[in-house]
Amino acid sequence: MININMSENPFVRNTKTSWCPGCGNFSILDSINDALFAEGLTPQNVLMVSGIGQAAKLPHYINAHGLNTLHGRAIPAAMGAQAANNDIKIILTSGDGDTYGEGGNHFLHNVRRNLDIVHIVHDNQVYGLTKGQGSPTTALGQKTRLQFDGMRHDALNPVALAISLGCGFVARSFSGDPVHLKQMIRAAMNHKGYALIDVMQPCISFNHVNTFKWYKERAFYIPETHDVTDRVKAFELALQFGDEGIPMGILYKEEKPTFLERIKHIDRPLVKYERKPTDIDWLLDQLVE
Amino acid sequence: MKQTIVIAGAAGEGINTVELFIERILKQNGYELFSYKNYMSRVRGGYNFSTIVVSESPVFATVDKADIFIALNREAHDNAEAQMVSNGLLITEERMPDLKEVSRSKNAFAMAAVGAVLKIFGIHEDELHKIKSKKWADDVNLENYKSAKYGYDQFALKHLPPRGGEGRILINGNQAVAFGALSAGLSFYCAYPMAPSTGIMTTLATYEKEQKIIVEQAEDEIAAVMAAVGASSNGVRAMTGTSGGGFALMVETLGFAAVSETPVVICNVQRPGPATGLPTRTEQADLAFTVTASQGEFSRIVLAPLTVEDAFYDTHRAFNLADEFQVPVIILTDQLLADTTQTVERFDTASLKNERHLLEAVVEDYKRYDFTRVSGGRKYPGLDPQTLIMTDSHVHDEYGHVTEAIEPTIQLKQKFLNRTGAIKSALKKPELYGSTDYETLFITWGSTYGALREAVDQLNDDGKSVAMLAFSDVFPIHPDVMKPYLKEGVKVINVEGNAMNQFGMILRMETGTLFDHAINKYDGRPFTSQYIIEKFEVIQHD
Numbered sequence: 001m002i003n004i005n006m007s008e009n010p011f012v013r014n015t016k017t018s019w020c021p022g023c024g025n026f027s028i029l030d031s032i033n034d035a036l037f038a039e040g041l042t043p044q045n046v047l048m049v050s051g052i053g054q055a056a057k058l059p060h061y062i063n064a065h066g067l068n069t070l071h072g073r074a075i076p077a078a079m080g081a082q083a084a085n086n087d088i089k090i091i092l093t094s095g096d097g098d099t100y101g102e103g104g105n106h107f108l109h110n111v112r113r114n115l116d117i118v119h120i121v122h123d124n125q126v127y128g129l130t131k132g133q134g135s136p137t138t139a140l141g142q143k144t145r146l147q148f149d150g151m152r153h154d155a156l157n158p159v160a161l162a163i164s165l166g167c168g169f170v171a172r173s174f175s176g177d178p179v180h181l182k183q184m185i186r187a188a189m190n191h192k193g194y195a196l197i198d199v200m201q202p203c204i205s206f207n208h209v210n211t212f213k214w215y216k217e218r219a220f221y222i223p224e225t226h227d228v229t230d231r232v233k234a235f236e237l238a239l240q241f242g243d244e245g246i247p248m249g250i251l252y253k254e255e256k257p258t259f260l261e262r263i264k265h266i267d268r269p270l271v272k273y274e275r276k277p278t279d280i281d282w283l284l285d286q287l288v289e
Numbered sequence: 290m291k292q293t294i295v296i297a298g299a300a301g302e303g304i305n306t307v308e309l310f311i312e313r314i315l316k317q318n319g320y321e322l323f324s325y326k327n328y329m330s331r332v333r334g335g336y337n338f339s340t341i342v343v344s345e346s347p348v349f350a351t352v353d354k355a356d357i358f359i360a361l362n363r364e365a366h367d368n369a370e371a372q373m374v375s376n377g378l379l380i381t382e383e384r385m386p387d388l389k390e391v392s393r394s395k396n397a398f399a400m401a402a403v404g405a406v407l408k409i410f411g412i413h414e415d416e417l418h419k420i421k422s423k424k425w426a427d428d429v430n431l432e433n434y435k436s437a438k439y440g441y442d443q444f445a446l447k448h449l450p451p452r453g454g455e456g457r458i459l460i461n462g463n464q465a466v467a468f469g470a471l472s473a474g475l476s477f478y479c480a481y482p483m484a485p486s487t488g489i490m491t492t493l494a495t496y497e498k499e500q501k502i503i504v505e506q507a508e509d510e511i512a513a514v515m516a517a518v519g520a521s522s523n524g525v526r527a528m529t530g531t532s533g534g535g536f537a538l539m540v541e542t543l544g545f546a547a548v549s550e551t552p553v554v555i556c557n558v559q560r561p562g563p564a565t566g567l568p569t570r571t572e573q574a575d576l577a578f579t580v581t582a583s584q585g586e587f588s589r590i591v592l593a594p595l596t597v598e599d600a601f602y603d604t605h606r607a608f609n610l611a612d613e614f615q616v617p618v619i620i621l622t623d624q625l626l627a628d629t630t631q632t633v634e635r636f637d638t639a640s641l642k643n644e645r646h647l648l649e650a651v652v653e654d655y656k657r658y659d660f661t662r663v664s665g666g667r668k669y670p671g672l673d674p675q676t677l678i679m680t681d682s683h684v685h686d687e688y689g690h691v692t693e694a695i696e697p698t699i700q701l702k703q704k705f706l707n708r709t710g711a712i713k714s715a716l717k718k719p720e721l722y723g724s725t726d727y728e729t730l731f732i733t734w735g736s737t738y739g740a741l742r743e744a745v746d747q748l749n750d751d752g753k754s755v756a757m758l759a760f761s762d763v764f765p766i767h768p769d770v771m772k773p774y775l776k777e778g779v780k781v782i783n784v785e786g787n788a789m790n791q792f793g794m795i796l797r798m799e800t801g802t803l804f805d806h807a808i809n810k811y812d813g814r815p816f817t818s819q820y821i822i823e824k825f826e827v828i829q830h831d
Binding site: 018043044047049052057059060063064065066067068069070073075076077078079080081082083084085087088105106108109110263265266270271273275276277278279280281282283284287288289 | 317455456457458459460468471472473474475476477479496497498499500501502503505507508509511512513515516517518519520521522523524525526527541542545549605635636638639641642643670671674675677678679680681682683689690691
């Protein structure tokens with residue numbers, strides 16, 4: 001737990017959760033609360049968007065606007081929400097199965113669209129809410145409560161995928177390192193465009209391979225000498241995962257026009273345009289001729 | 290006077306261009322039109338045709354056989370006899386032997402055919418100058434004019450244009466839906482291309498800049514509808530459009546929109562299914578699916594515009610209903626309506642109101658999901674500077690937080706029951722048309738209205754006593770809706786564009802109404818009045 005003065009942070013909701021005691025989600029929640037507060041935002045300026053899963057329950061535990069959608073669908077919902085009102089900061093919080101499995105297609109295309117969102121993936125390399133099946137990030141051969149003889153698929157590498165798609169902010173952090181995690185969330189919040197943070201998170205109930213100790217022993221901070229604008233180097237670094245060590249920090253960064261910046265004819269949040277039925281009269285006049 | 294022109298050829302041979310010039314100029318000269326595109330699912334080649342019915346008075350349906358047939362190629366020429374009335378006029382290149390001397394353009398015959406038709410319909414020669422486009426070079430426009438003039442001179446005048454027609458507009462069903470959405474203050478349209486619905490998106494994209502809206506092509510239909518719901522949850526009017534296959538992908542979000550009480554408008558432009566079906570043809574076979582799609586029980590509204598004009602007004606109304614009841618509203622059109630271009634009265638935007646049903650004031654202890662409130666009272670993030678909004682997909686408490694308790698589970702369900710009840714009372718009653726002392730009552734819904742209306746007129750002119758009851762608001766159905774119309778001794782005939790009488794089934798389920806006979810069409814082609822009359826006569830003789 002991070003030591004902040006809870007009474008001062010308006011985002012802190014102090015409600016009961018349905019997470020397992022000791023779950024990495026608690027630390028992620030605290031880090032988000034802390035980062036939002038530290039960035040000077042108010043709950044009225046923040047929309048927490050999620051899909052379905054244990055991680056996706058997080059919007060219910062924060063004092064802010066919330067949009068808890070369907071499994072895999074947080075990203076398109078966020079796209080619409082952003083199109084409607086980009087005065088509201090969108091933080092998307094979801095699990096590895098939600099994001100890379102059910103929502104994989106949305107992830108691909110909204111990175112291309114360059115939504116201006118912070119996307120925090122609680123990546124525990126297993127399905128939690130459905131009780132222990134393999135996820136897209138579960139290692140090949142790893143035994144689960146469904147894959148009794150081990151995973152038959154190669155694991156997806158989220159950060160390498162994001163870099164290959166041209167995602168403008170790609171970082172990895174660890175729920176067991178809240179100082180680093182908070183730092184990453186704040187950096188992502190200050191990035192204009194799609195900011196992905198893949199957060200390594202132990203699942204104490206269903207993943208007995210990728211434990212706190214497992215991550216702790218392998219994770220290392222990306223050296224300051226790494227050039228975050230070098231996409232090829234970033235990709236190379238991103239490929240490193242597992243016993244060879246796991247780089248933590250910002251892997252890749254590139255500023256480019258966001259989803260709404262590319263729509264030049266819109267100069268304010270869509271929700272602020274006044275509209276009335278007679279707005280189409282000029283079109284009807286054309287049809288009369 | 291009622292004349293039918295068919296323009297036939299391959300995709301890419303200029304059918305659309307010929308059709309466009311004929312329609313525009315005839316319309317400007319006071320004629321009423323109803324045209325329908327019959328095309329194959331391919332980019333070039335194949336056999337396509339457009340049918341334009343021309344009259345002095347409004348036309349409501351297409352016609353099978355042509356009075357004037359324009360054959361743009363050999364295959365069309367070969368098909369002409371089968372598609373024409375016995376004394377019809379065939380316009381082919383062979384009938385214009387000297388055309389090559391006038392113009393060597395590959396479009397020469399198509400333009401000459403336009404000129405021919407304009408002459409037949411008594412259009413003044415000066416109007417030939419309208420056969421041009423800003424998109425084409427001056428020399429192309431000149432060649433086209435010369436060809437049209439040649440065609441004009443080869444044929445004799447047969448009809449005189451009616452007076453009037455001021456204030457009439459020429460528009461198709463997809464455009465009418467798009468315009469209806471714009472009039473309702475649509476801000477965000479998100480869709481994935483799919484025939485025959487793509488025209489809605491194309492129309493909206495055409496005016497995106499002027500209307501200051503966002504038209505976004507999504508990665509799939511799942512995203513399209515969810516993005517629309519996401520946009521709506523943040524306060525703007527949002528919509529998506531698709532055909533049956535895409536609608537099938539949107540289904541999970543229907544329930545989400547309903548339980549999260551987020552207004553959304555979805556247009557399903559039906560085409561024949563199942564699966565890929567007939568991509569560019571017409572059918573009314575998604576109704577039963579649409580009214581039950583998505584898991585669980587919840588409130589929804591399904592509107593099926595009867596005409597191109599209705600497509601505009603019903604789409605406008607769909608947005609008001611969606612906001613009032615915070616439900617998904619599905620507009621069910623079909624390829625027939627989408628690809629029907631019709632002369633209609635200019636839409637009366639001054640009579641329309643955009644009703645948002647919002648609660649703008651800050652209130653103490655605001656409950657986004659107040660279980661007792663079936664309509665209105667909505668807030669979205671940022672509507673007032675204070676209230677925090679939770680939009681949720683679970684069974685939730687009145688503030689939107691997840692719960693598994695028994696009481697809110699029941700209250701949420703009761704809210705849907707009450708809401709559906711309120712919707713039933715708010716929807717439009719069916720339109721009764723025809724003889725007041727009818728002995729036969731046809732029941733129909735959606736675009737079949739047009740052909741059935743013409744059949745009813747014809748049958749009554751022939752001394753029969755028939756009427757039709759046409760439903761645009763097809764779901765939910767009020768249990769008493771049929772009471773005023775069912776009388777002793779009246780024969781009820783269900784007419785719809787599918788094989789399984791889906792609306793008849795819903796009507797029986799909701800009101801207990803049984804039909805005595807059914808007239809169905811499920812060959813992918815639209816109803817005509819002639820088809821209905823022939824089937825009716827078979828029923829009469831049974």
